[in-house]
Amino acid sequence: xxxxxxxxxxxxxxxxxxxxxxxxxxxxxxxxxxxxxxxxxxxxxxxxxxxxxxxxxxxxxxxxxxxxxxxxxxxxxxxxxxxxxxxxxxxxxxxxxxxxxxxxxxxxxxxxxxxxxxxxxxxxxxxxxxxxxxxxxxxxxxxxxxxxxxxxxxxxxxxxxxxxxxxxxxxxxxxxxxxxxxxxxxxxxxxxxxxxxxxxxxxxxxxxxxxxxxxxxxxxxxxxxxxxxxxxxxxxxxxxxxxxxxxxxxxxxxxxxxxxxxxxxxxxxxxxxxxxxxxxxxxxxxxxxxxxxxxxxxxxxxxxxxxxxxxxxxxxxxxxxxxxxxxxxxxx
Numbered sequence: 055x056x057x058x059x060x061x062x063x064x065x066x067x068x069x070x071x072x073x074x075x076x077x078x079x080x081x082x083x084x085x086x087x088x089x090x091x092x093x094x095x096x097x098x099x100x101x102x103x104x105x106x107x108x109x110x111x112x113x114x115x116x117x118x119x120x121x122x123x124x125x126x127x128x129x130x131x132x133x134x135x136x137x138x139x140x141x142x143x144x145x146x147x148x149x150x151x152x153x154x155x156x157x158x159x160x161x162x163x164x165x166x167x168x169x170x171x172x173x174x175x176x177x178x179x180x181x182x183x184x185x186x187x188x189x190x191x192x193x194x195x196x197x198x199x200x201x202x203x204x205x206x207x208x209x210x211x212x213x214x215x216x217x218x219x220x221x222x223x224x225x226x227x228x229x230x231x232x233x234x235x236x237x238x239x240x241x242x243x244x245x246x247x248x249x250x251x252x253x254x255x256x257x258x259x260x261x262x263x264x265x266x267x268x269x270x271x272x273x274x275x276x277x278x279x280x281x282x283x284x285x286x287x288x289x290x291x292x293x294x295x296x297x298x299x300x301x302x303x304x305x306x307x308x309x310x311x312x313x314x315x316x317x318x319x320x321x322x323x324x325x326x327x328x329x330x331x332x333x334x335x336x337x338x339x340x341x342x343x344x345x346x347x348x349x350x351x352x353x354x355x356x357x358x359x360x361x362x363x364x365x366x367x368x369x370x371x372x373x374x375x376x377x378x379x380x381x382x383x384x385x386x
Contacts, residue, residue, distance in 0.1 A: 056080045056347040059108035061101060061123060063087035064204075066137055066162075067114035071095070073339040080347050083108040105132045110350040112162075113137060116206050117216060121146040128157045133350045135342070137162040138224070139216050140363030144371045147364040158349045160342075160356040161363030163224040167341040168285055169333050170309045171225055174299075177313060177331070178229055183301030189230055189257070189265030190298040191222045194275035202245070213249030214271040215240075215370050222267060222279065222297075224358070224366040229299065232260045233369050235384045240377035244272045255373045267373075283309040284335045 058074055060067055063085050074082045084098040084107050091097070098104035101123055104111055110133040113123055121141045127134050128150075140161050141147040150159075165171055177183070195218060206212050227233055238255035245251060251272045257265035276282070276292035284291040297308040304315035311331040316324050348354035372383040 056350055057083035057107065057109045058343070058346065058350075059083045059086070059098065059104040059111045060114060061086040061104060061111060062114035062116075062137075063090050063095075064114065067112070069339060070112050070114055070135075070137075070343070073337075073343045076337075077340045077343040077347075080343055101126055102130070105130045108132065110134060110158075110346060112346075114162075117142040117211055121150055124150055124159070125153065128154055131157055133158040133160075133346075135160045135162055135346045136360075136363065138363065139220050139367050139370065140360060141367060142211050142216075144364065144368045147360075147367045151360045151364050154360055158356060159360040159363075160346055160349050161358045161360060161366075162342065163221055163358045163363070163366070164338045164342045165221055165225050165279065165283075165285075166228060166358050167338040167345060168283065168309075169336050170283060170285075170311060171228065173311055173331055173333060174306060174308055175229055177306055177311075178299065182304055182313065182315065183299065183306060184303030186230055186259070186261060186263040186299065186301050188298075188300040189226060189259070189263055191226055191265070191267040192277040192296050193218050193222055193267070193269045193279065194273045195271055195278040195280055196274045197271045202247075208245065208247035208249050210248050213247075213251070214269055215250055215253055215374060218271070218278075219253065219267060219269045219373075220366050220370050222269075223369045224362065225279075226257075226265065226267075226297065227365060227369070228362075229297075230259055230261070230263060230265070232365065233257050233265075233385055234260045235382055236369065236372045236376050237382045238373045238376040240374070250374075250377070253373060253377060255376070257369075279309065285338050 084096040086098045086104045112135045114137045235258045240250040240253040242251045252270045255267050276294045279296045280289045281292050282296050295307040299306045313329045376383045
């Protein structure tokens, strides 16, 4: 049994704890959170104690705590799964990557553990779409008022860019390659909090493809990965798509894994063929826990590395900066 500790028992921390409970060959060692009682789970008094009783630790704490807690775990030689974002800023992330050494760090972009994403990657890499030209990602995920009862969720760096869109950015880069530059606008006209509510960005990929992402947690609609992939039963599943990826010979919609092509195309007068690649619903959080156990044991390298997590933070930070300045921001 691999002993996994969890620091932070908020919304996502409790999901990780539930995933540990339903994943074979792993067990919850202890939880570090002031709101947790010994009646609920074994409780650690501090991070050092949690590291002593665990083979690996999940950091599911507020974003600003990721870097300092991860550095403490690096000092203890403890493998970790850091819930996204890797860190609150790209500078902190670069510092963390530089000092990690041989300590394994897995970043919690759990969608990468979904077979839907793996199949999409296989389709794109097969060349059936041709050269990638255009990409679109949409995340309209209206959140209830009680979600914002925690004050930190309305502050800088805690809006849907770092909480939600960073997942989409990670998946789109995994499928389509690195993002080289961005332009963006944002708004907070509804809640008037410091955190953004709507963000729209133009992406230039290193391979020459152009993309757009449209993010809102104040727009009611069915177009988000959470509402279309069916990977989390807490969200009502819709039959819509949240990603569109186009190439010179075809296009792909996700998560319904539909490929559009033409036998004698491209020709705007010719009929299109539609090919579906249906897959059963999966549990990527449990798959991520199982993979984390393999990483702890040295049987696997992190599917989503600290460097991957840093690239996603760099893009999100660039989108934020572009929206605030009106400038096009290059990502180095």
